[in-house]
Amino acid sequence: MISKALHIRKIALLAAFVSIGVVLFLFEEFLPRPLPFLKIGLGNIVNLLAIYTLGLTDALTVGVMRVVIGSLVAGKFLSPIFLLSLGGSITSIIGMWCCKFMGKNFVTPFGVSILGAFFHNLTQLLLASIIVVHNYGILYLTPYFCIASIITGGFTGYLVHILLNPVTNSFASFGVK
Template sequence: MKTTRDLVLLSLLIALSIVLRGVEALIPNPLPWLRIGLANIMTLVAIMLFGLKAGLLLTVLRTLIASLLFGSFLSPTFFLSFFAGIASTLVMGAALRWGGAFFSPVGVSALGGFVHNLTQLFVAYVLIIHHAEIFYLFPPLAILGVITGFFNGWIAFVLHDHLHAQTARLFPHPAPVSEECE
């Protein structure tokens, strides 16, 4: 973070990601383990605006705070969410940094959704299930991860463009002291 303005904007993105996580909990799920991942919109926006470190910070704080608020801290759900969030954030950050010519934010988000679901399956296998049959869920989860990733990526793209265009108006830079005195 280079300025207070950046810190304030990142703090707002963290708060919005926690709110989106809460809103998503109110949406009926067709399957108990299927979520849209609305909070990941803010992660992608943070990565696009500030870089991978900010995206990781948002993911860690969102996961910790939301799990404390919703009563899942240190539960299997927490670990699934935490490790999958970190993995997908790392992949999205790498894709934006080194694959920006090949991936739009929508493609980056779809890749993040894919990695998120793959990581959740692997963590569930290691920590909970211990049966290789859990990986039979991979094809439908991969497809759903890509679909929700496209949806979230499109929203993140639109939101990023809007924020980028409005940043000067929303967070005006103070005039230098020498100009104020003249």
């Protein structure tokens, strides 16, 4: 049985993760993009930290809440962009968790993040072909999105690699895990 104080601390941590994720999402909206549809995926940092520190269910909660609140603030709620973002976030979190779980002894956050970026991009391409363009020809962009996944996923994975120990240590001092 989880104590009430520990439960409150966990809710506070989830809220902090969601808040940081929304701030990163909004910050990224203002960064210049090499292509109109290509983003670094800074919000993935929070998702990946949540996977490593809180587990799958809480990471999904953080990811979904981050997308919903971020899209509400950015004025994109229930738009096709929102649906692409939500689908990509959910599949990338599940894919990253599976990769972390199955490869816990030999896959680093760097590799997990690259895989997550790949799942996110592939899901967005599939959803865009169904919801936005109504044509599967967009899937010919998959190789380019794979290259983008390596670059962006590698960058965010590197940041998670740097942040993971300090975040884990602060959780221990906070009384969670």
